[in-house]
Amino acid sequence: MIRIVLPFHLQILANCGREVTVEVTGAITQRSVLDALESRYPMLRGTVREHISQQRRPRVRFFVDNTDVSHQPPDAALPESVARGERPFMIVGAVAGG
Numbered sequence: 869m870i871r872i873v874l875p876f877h878l879q880i881l882a883n884c885g886r887e888v889t890v891e892v893t894g895a896i897t898q899r900s901v902l903d904a905l906e907s908r909y910p911m912l913r914g915t916v917r918e919h920i921s922q923q924r925r926p927r928v929r930f931f932v933d934n935t936d937v938s939h940q941p942p943d944a945a946l947p948e949s950v951a952r953g954e955r956p957f958m959i960v961g962a963v964a965g966g
Contacts, residue, residue: 871956931958
């Protein structure tokens with residue numbers, strides 16, 4: 869099971885807690901994790917990634933082990949710690965302002 873930590877606004881939209889789990893078969897990548905998340909919580913489709921292009925939305929970031937993996941290719945393998953469920957895949961809404 870893959871652990872995913874969601875920001876508050878997505879928790880409200882999905883009517884779930886801060887951390888959810890999803891099952892992913894095959895390679896553990898950003899794409900496969902987000903596909904599983906959107907499959908389990910269809911109301912999140914289009915909130916983290918664009919509907920058509922499946923590109924990450926500009927003000928959304930992904931973190932694993934305190935490392936921003938947002939700009940890595942969506943099909944790059946995530947660390948084994950995520951695949952084993954030891955560490956969560958974190959979705960964070962970026963804060964803009966000045």
